[in-house]
Amino acid sequence: MDKDEILKALANPARMDILNWLKNPEEHFPTQEHPFEMGVCASQFERCGLSQSTVSAHLGTLHRAGLVTSKRVGQWIFYKRNEETIAAFLQQLTQDL
Amino acid sequence: MDKDEILKALANPARMDILNWLKNPEEHFPTQEHPFEMGVCASQFERCGLSQSTVSAHLGTLHRAGLVTSKRVGQWIFYKRNEETIAAFLQQLTQDL
DNA sequence: TCCATATATCGGGAAAATCCGATTTATACT
DNA sequence: AGTATAAATCGGATTTTCCCGATATATGGA
Numbered sequence: 001m002d003k004d005e006i007l008k009a010l011a012n013p014a015r016m017d018i019l020n021w022l023k024n025p026e027e028h029f030p031t032q033e034h035p036f037e038m039g040v041c042a043s044q045f046e047r048c049g050l051s052q053s054t055v056s057a058h059l060g061t062l063h064r065a066g067l068v069t070s071k072r073v074g075q076w077i078f079y080k081r082n083e084e085t086i087a088a089f090l091q092q093l094t095q096d097l
Numbered sequence: 098m099d100k101d102e103i104l105k106a107l108a109n110p111a112r113m114d115i116l117n118w119l120k121n122p123e124e125h126f127p128t129q130e131h132p133f134e135m136g137v138c139a140s141q142f143e144r145c146g147l148s149q150s151t152v153s154a155h156l157g158t159l160h161r162a163g164l165v166t167s168k169r170v171g172q173w174i175f176y177k178r179n180e181e182t183i184a185a186f187l188q189q190l191t192q193d194l
Numbered sequence: 195t196c197c198a199t200a201t202a203t204c205g206g207g208a209a210a211a212t213c214c215g216a217t218t219t220a221t222a223c224t
Numbered sequence: 225a226g227t228a229t230a231a232a233t234c235g236g237a238t239t240t241t242c243c244c245g246a247t248a249t250a251t252g253g254a
Contacts, residue, residue, distance in 0.1 A: 004110060010194075011108035012242085013101060019194065042201065054243055056202055075200050075251045090191050097107075097116065097183060109211085139231065151213055153232055172221045172230050196254085203248070211240065218233070224226085 001066060003096070006089050009065035015058050018045055019067060022081045039071060039078030098163060100193070103186050106162035112155050115142055116164060119178045136168060136175030 009015055021028040025036045029044045045055045059079060062068045066085040071078050106112055118125040122133045126141045142152045156176060159165045163182040168175050 004108070004113070007104065007108040007113075008241095011101070011104040014242095016101070016104075043199095050242095051244055052201075053203080053245075057242085060202080072201095072251090075198095077201065086194060090187075090194060094187050094191070097187060105211095111212095140229095147212095148214055149231075150215075150233080154212085157232080169221090169231095172228095174231065197252100198254100199250100199252085201248100201250080204246080205244105207242100207244085209240100209242075212238080214235105214237085216234080218231100220231080221229085223228080 001085060001088050001092070003089065003092055006065045006067060006085075009061050009067060012058070012061075014048055014050060015062055017048060018058060018062065019081060019086075021045075022068070022079065034073075034076070034078070038073055039069075039080040042077045042079060045079075098182060098185050098189070100186065100189055103162045103164065103182075106158050106164060109155070109158075111145055111147060112159055114145060115155060115159065116178060116183075118142075119165070119176065131170075131173070131175070135170055136166075136177040139174045139176060142176075 010019075022040060025032070025040050029036075029040050029047075032041055032044055034041055042056065042059060043052070045059065046052060048055070050058070059068070059070070063070055063079075067082055067089075068079045069082050071080075107116075119137060122129070122137050126133075126137055126144075129138055129141055131138055139153065139156060140149070142156065143149060145152070147155070156165070156167070160167055160176075164179055164186075165176045166179050168177075
């Protein structure tokens with residue numbers, strides 16, 4: 001759990017949006033045809049107006065920071081919030097800051 | 098209270114250090130001759146190894162984000178943590194994130 | 195094997211962040 | 225007025241971030 005890396009990951013509106021959208025997949029990704037238990041399909045995030053490669057980079061940043069988990073299912077990769085890391089980060093920040 | 102601006106301000110090790118040092122001025126700034134009730138004199142932060150202009154810019158960033166307050170006393174400017182904003186930010190982040 | 199789809203990576207351009215030394219501004223003291 | 229100290233701002237070099245289109249890689253199905 002690298003606090004600095006997480007702070008950098010959060011210090012970007014697009015990535016913060018992604019994390020927030022993942023709190024309510026049903027609401028924010030109504031076009032997804034896969035069940036939401038698997039998570040949200042990477043391509044769904046292109047709805048923010050950014051290109052596929054940019055979205056992929058943002059998801060990579062969030063994943064490297066430990067804020068999301070990913071799981072390949074066939075040709076798709078599904079993302080979920082990593083609530084454990086998020087909670088641990090908030091706890092540490094509350095203590096440190 | 099601009100959450101994004103605060104996150105950007107926190108996403109830098111030097112600025113995070115400054116905020117942390119301000120929690121225990123007596124311990125981290127033993128060379129200060131002014132009473133700590135006024136806060137910590139700007140020049141004290143040059144102990145992090147950065148130049149005067151760079152330290153000034155970091156303090157400006159923290160101040161613009163509302164994370165510290167400043168008060169001019171004579172030719173010096175003293176800085177303190179802004180606990181209200183810090184607490185409000187933590188609360189909002191815990192709710193939003 | 196060949197093609198379609200999904201994602202990652204590459205290469206590069208634009209913008210923002212970081213840092214410094216030099217200068218300017220503000221205050222204090224003589 | 226003249227000097228000294230503290231802090232902000234300027235100008236510029238370097239690094240990092242952000243974004244894109246193009247290409248590479250991975251998987252699935254015909």
